[in-house]
Amino acid sequence: MSASAGSLRRPAAARAGWTGRAAVAGAYAAAAAVLLLGAPALLSDFRLRLLTQFLCLAMVAVGIGLAWGRGGMLTLGQGLFFGLGAYIMAMHLQLSDAGPGGRPSFMVTGSGAPWWWELFRSPVAAVVGIVAVPGLLALLLGLSVFRRRVKGAYFAILSQASAAAFALLLVSQQNTIGGSNGLSSFRQFFGYALNDPVNRRLLFSITAGLLIAMVAVVHQLMRSRFGELLTAVRDGEERVRFLGYDPAVVKVVAYVVAAVFAAVGGAMFVPVVGIISPNNVGVVPSIGFLIGVAVGGRATLLGPVLGALAVSYAGSELSARYESVWIYLQGLLFIVVVAFLPGGLGSAFGALPRPGRGRTPVVGSDEPGPAPAAQDGPSLVNEPEPFGEPVPVRTGEVR
């Protein structure tokens, strides 16, 4: 699979030397400045709010790009982490709206908020919780799954089941977490009134800044030795193991980073959109996060961001007026892009090597050409291993 070939190349900046690197960095900085300064100046309040919402979803996409595109871990359960971040933020906002000692208005029975609400009453605890709770859960899940070498489709299904179970759990807790209605109607964000247009622009700047920071983190990670290892684990986990590295550690790190990105995206989603409900975190939205990543190019730096923005925009334009058209389009995007353009829509225009031609030797790097064993089945996934071919059993029986 040559999407992997594309990404095995070191990033352009690493190849081009110092001046080239400065130019690339300058280009990124210019793009970031345009986004940060241009969008609030040019867009109406309504459009800016939509864009902020899309940026939150793009954060999830950046994480998926790292875990799936670079690391080969197909996580179908990012809704779990997105939801954890979002609900922690929502709990904090409702508590701060209720004032000191108060409890959220939707709780009709009992007195005071449950203890696990009180944990996030202070702003600092909420911010720490948004990062730490999903991060620790991902660490725990990742360690238990990857250390036992559960991978490929097994991992995908487990992650999907975790998102499904989380959504079900939320629905069942009507009294303590709002059930299927979710949590909504927040008045202020860390003391700033949410209905003030100026504060909404502030919200946009925070979101855009966080997203840019995440892209920068992924960029640095992929330039580092860790990035090389992650790609190597994707393309040949056994070989990495035999070289003396522990693939589980590499995968867990990428998985935790992806989870934290998703959680931060969820946390910003809450004040921007004003509601979080189990509909935003279940199986369907969790897989929905992947479309943008696939469309933009899963193993590229900016592809997941651009893809997520484009798909979210198309969704918001189409789903209200032509709902069935949008669902067909979503389905077809999955089918066409993943099956025929695994490098993303960009690869259709020759930006990336075409799929199905085997691996080309990596230009400008000191890596050797492809090993013979990898040539007939190099893949983004670590399923077919060159080792451990099944043992033929009683072949005489076969006609």
Add this chain to the structure above:
Amino acid sequence: MDAVLGQVYAGISLASVLLLIALGLTLTFGQMGVINMAHGEFLMAGAYTAFVTQQVFEAAGLSLLLALPLAFLVAGLLGVLLEVTLISRLYARPLDTLLVTWGVSLVLQQVARDVFGAPAVEVRAPSWLTGNVEVLGTPFTTGRLFIVVLALGSVTVLSLVLRSTALGRRIRAVVQSRGLAETSGVDSRRTDRLTFFIGSGLAGVAGVALTLIASTQPYMGSTYIVDAFLVVVAGGIGQIRGAVLAAFGLGLLQAAFAYSQSVSTAKVLLLVVVIAFLQVRPQGLFDVRTRSVV
């Protein structure tokens, strides 16, 4: 005591539904390493086949019995169509197949919505499947009993086919070692298609059975599919006995958890149990491959 038995029956009936769905999944998963996310929609296609059959043949009993083979055929052909057009191109990329078939399932759901409408359609159960029978003094609905019988019957037939027919031998050979099977003259591509036909057809049969206990609507497949996947994962790839054990284990466990906790807590606990189980046996209950490194 009655409450406990009632819960056990609920577990058995859930297990039978999961088993019917998981049988087809485990067959295609084992054969081709392909997770077919559209499997739930083949189930939905089977249920709508039962609905259409009932529009043609008024008698509920006759139409149910006719719908079983018809649904097998409809879902099976859908499966073959999917295999030939998309899945066969993606054998080297099993995870991508998962996403592509998810796209297919989105499209199929929307097609069902556009053709039959979003609200559930009514499939009448024949009179002999609407009553209760007393088992050990506790009522068990005949509809659910029918599903249990159907599930066990499907397992028996499938095991017999796999064990003692030429087709079954070919399927097992390809599962164990595709390369060696090909060298021995097995047309593995043809075997793939047949496997997909049978596996998807079983989903259609499950769909007909589900019309007895669940509403027939475009999203019915997604209700059970996640649990069915868990059954396949816990049972081990391509293992019928694994699927049987895992289906009954998970079904009864969920019933037991739901008895002491709420249904949703039961789901969470079930997931924890499966993850914990995979710590002990990452390859599931049973495993074809014996000498593999991973």
